[in-house]
Every structure is written in structure tokens, then in C-alpha cells.
Amino acid sequence: MSDPTDPPLADLEEMLRLAEAMAFASPAPLTARALGNALPEGNDADAVLAALAARYAGRGVELVQVAGGWQFRTAPDLAARLRRVVQVPRRLPRVAMETLAIIAYHQPVTRPEIEEIRGAALSQQTLDQLLEGGLVQPRGRKETPGRPTMWGTTPAFLAQFGLNDLGDLPRRQDLFVEPPSQPSHASPPPSPAGEQTLPEPEG
Amino acid sequence: MSDPTDPPLADLEEMLRLAEAMAFASPAPLTARALGNALPEGNDADAVLAALAARYAGRGVELVQVAGGWQFRTAPDLAARLRRVVQVPRRLPRVAMETLAIIAYHQPVTRPEIEEIRGAALSQQTLDQLLEGGLVQPRGRKETPGRPTMWGTTPAFLAQFGLNDLGDLPRRQDLFVEPPSQPSHASPPPSPAGEQTLPEPEG
């Protein structure tokens, strides 16, 4: 109910002002009932809201009817214009980064081989992270007992790291002053410098 | 800069729509610079904002200049009616207001300096009230023994009290009937903070 001590709302213009302020300041859509309670008795809240909506039609801000009431919204054409996409790139966890690097240099490579090179177990979660990122893909199965899946990198991997092809990766011998001893059963590392051709990524 | 793919803003009316939408959608006051970046080159953002403010004058929602930008706010005369429908936080108690005033006038200022001026200890509760309201923030540390944190006000402080910048605070002599004489430094009265120097007001 309107408080009797408030100055009377003289006319439609005053009622429009109140409806405008209420719709603007309310955290939730303004219902006709809530507005009606604030208006002097005998006034049609629906009519006031409709008049207000008409006044804002075509403006940069519009009064629209949403679930449960009326709310000011940025005009759709301008909202689209004002929308800004903020890029927040994800970081790959260290384990995933190491695994990816090993796959890049040793592809096609099986999971046990990756574990051998890293000297640590490879969790399914890590592999899933790389798969979700579209960075690695299965590259057939190795014809050894258990026929383990072999893994390789994807074109998305090349794009992510700004490489034209795998040959752009620095050669292993340029990375290591003293090359680490090779695990006996891992497949021979491809030399990205090109003495040995790398299998084409399938993606 | 305006995106060249955006449709051209036909006229002032379109620029007013855009300014209206931006001021409305922005959580912080809209700066003329931000609007200027969105307007076609060669347009005066200040003039557009002033025109928009003029259009809203006397309405239930007004465009006012605060904290270095422009923000839509409900008209002050509607406050009593709106307090019934919008949740209103408790007003800051006197102690918090005085502490805020000291920080506003003496920033950056340390807690011992605040206590020196007020002649009373600053309670954690008071500091919490100011921090919760986002009204004050740390402003580095003072290079004195103990390296106490220095405090200053925030843009939210300006916005809350309807100030465009700190220069809108009344000058000391306008608050005081007579200009205060320069205090000299000798054997001052005891203070709870135990500091023996009066902070030099920056007023």
C-alpha cells in the first residue's frame, strides 16, 4: 500500500516515473502487483507498465515482459554489439604437457612407452585432457601382446604450437646437450629434422 | 575503435541509443572514453552523454556523473518509495563514517595515523565494514618500522557518495568555520596508538 505520508502521485507522469525507478532498481522483474501496491488505489498498474514499455520502445534500453514481470533490458541489437568475448585460455597441467611432448617426439607411441620415458604412470585423466583438447589421437594398435593403442598428435596440435608440420619441432639432439639413454623397448624417436619421415597425422 | 563491420550509426539518435545501452549495461560508471571508442570517429562522446543526461532529467531514472563516468540512478525523490521494494543495507555507523572521512582526506594513511587523529583505537569491525562496502583498499605499505599498510579510498567510494573525484570533497576550510592554525610538534598529548607525530593532512 502507498504510504499516506508520501506526496500524492499527481498524474500518469508521476506514476510512470515511479514504475520506471522500480523496474530499474528491482533485482527481480517488477510485477504489476508490486507496482500496484505502490500506486494510489484505483490505478491500473498494467496500464502504467504498458505505457512505460511503449515509451521505451525502440530506445537503447527497453522494458520487456519476462517471466513474472517487467524488466529493463539492453535492446537486443545493441546487446549483440556490446557483447565482448573474454578469452581465458586454459593451462594444461604439467603432467599433460609432458605427456603431449613425449607423444609429439615419439609418435606413434603406446601408453607403456610414454610411462617408460616419463618414468611415471600415466593416468587416464591426463590422456583424457589431451583428447578433449583435440591434441592427440589414436594411431592404430601396436602388434605386441595386448595390442596397445598407439598415440600421435593431431593437426590441432600443430596449430596450437604454431608448427607447420612435425618437422618444425626442434631436433632432439638440439635439445639435449647429453642425450638421455633411450629406453630399450620404446619405438625409435622420429627425428623431426626429416631424416626419417613421420607418419602423416590422420585427422 | 568502432568495428568497421558494425552498421554505421545513422545520427545522434543512434548514438544516444548506444550511449544509453552502454551506460545501462555497464556495472561501473561509463566513461566518455569508453563511449568514444564505440562511437564512429569524429563524434564527441561528452556531448552525447550530456544530451542523454538532459533527456533523462526529471525522469524516474537519471543519468548522473560519478566516479569519473556516467551512471543511471533512480531519482532521489523516489527514495522513500523504493526503500520499500529494494533491499537497503544498513547505513554506516558514525565511527565508520569518521574513519572513512579520515581515509578520504589523508590517504594514503596508516591505521596508527587514523587512530592518532580520532584519539581512539580502530576496531576490526569498523575496518571490516569499510572493506565489505568496497570503500577502502590497501595502498601499499609505509616505509616506517613495522611497514604498516596504508589505506585509500576506492572508485566505489566515489560512486557511493556521488562524487566525481576526490576533488569534489569540500576543502578543509569550507568544512571549518576558521582555518586551523598549523600545529607545531612538541610533546603532544598521549594517543592510544602511541605515535608521537601528527599526520600531515594532504587536504
Next chain:
Amino acid sequence: MAAVAESPPPEPVPADALLLRLDGFEGPLDLLLELARGQKVDLARISILALVEQYLAVIEGARRIRLELAADWLVMAAWLTWLKSRLLLPSGSEAADEAETAAEILAARLRDLQLVRAAAIWLGGRLQLGQDVFARGAAEDLTETDRSRLAADLPGLLRAYLAAARRGASGRRYRPAALTVWTVQSALARLAQLVGSLPDWASLERFLPEHMASPMERRAALSSTLLAGLEMARGGAIRLRQEIAFGPILVGRGRHDAPHDTLDEPDDVRPH
């Protein structure tokens, strides 16, 4: 613009009234300022001596009624007592000059506090956002966060490779890989789960878990799966069959009409 300052209390507050609400003061300086305002003159011209006497009277009164007074009230009282004794000395002496200076500083501090009070009242008189004027109630966030991109660059990849290869090389002394042991319990659960979904007489190997990469692990898993199979066959839930010696062991669904007909060819089943 809203009304600016509330005007200060028009009447000086009598000392005994102050006494009753000492707790309402924010420390000695606050009380001194209140007393000074009671002098009804500009703060620049207050009588410090009169002020000191008023303060000491209030404190004396408070101590008569209840002894609990915070230390800073008493510290101020002691200091003011010292100040009073010096202010009463004939002017010109060094002690009197010192007292004059101290009195000026006290007056300056009171003016500073008065200023703070005035500033706080001025601020309080402003139209406050959230109190008197209201911003938009429902936020509309037009920014979108795109986390689809990856923060990874080539140097990071190479660093990772070096770190992994070094660690792998340094740990490459003989160290048996930790076995993933496929327990009979797990095998039982998996068999029970899969037996309905695979065609009858599927090879036992098809019931092995996936990701059994090393041959050792596979053999261990095969043993536990066979043990589980024997256990389930005993209960009639499945049937086992091996057509030739050392050939694949085949798994079929149990015959519910003859639950006690356990193994079809029990003699053929042996671990390999």
C-alpha cells in the same frame, strides 16, 4: 542535494550527564571535543585550562562511581593534570612555554577531530548509492568467457619434454613397473556385468578389462578372470567350455532351468 550537517547540540552538556554516558564516547579526545563544544566559542579560542578542569572533573566523578575506566582515559587524565600544573605557572618560564606548546597541540588535535566529524557529517549528508538512490538492480553481464583456448606454447612444450626425458632417464635403473593387479573380486564383478551383453560362447579374453597394456598384467588378469569364471560356473551363473586343450576358453550364459548343471566339460578347464 540533501540536508548537509546536523547542527551540533545547541546546549552544553552538563558534566554529570556526560558521566552517565561515558561509554558513548570514542575515547578521551572525543569527550574533550564534546566539552570544548560546550564552551560555545570557536575551537581556535577555547580555554584549554577550563577544558582540562572539566575533563578531570568528569573522570574524577567516574572514578567515584565505578573504578572500571579504560587505561587511555586515565593516561589522558594524568597528562592533563601535568598540563594543568604547567599552565598555572607564571608565563615566561621554560616549563610554562612547554605547556603553552602542548596546549596548542591539544587544541590542534581537537580541531582536526572536529574537521573529521564535519567531513563525516558532510559525507553522511550525501545522497548515497544503495540508500537514497539506486543503481540497476539486475545486473546484465554482456561479457562472455571463452575458455576453449589453450595456454600452451612451444617453449612450454619443449621445457616439458626436457623435464620428462631427464626425469625418465635419471630413474631408468631397473625398477619393476607397478602392476595393476586385476583382483578376482573385480573379475567377478566384470564377468557378472558383461555376461548378458556379450554373445554366448565369447572367449574369456573378451571379459578382460581394457587398458591392460603390459603382457604381465594381461596374464594376471586372465588368471583372475578364469578363477572368477570357475566360481560363477560353480554357482550356475555361467557355463565354461574349452574345445581343444590350450584353446580359448569360452563363456556362455548359465542355464536357469538347470542351475546345478555346472561345468559342461570341467576336465577341459585348466589354467594356462
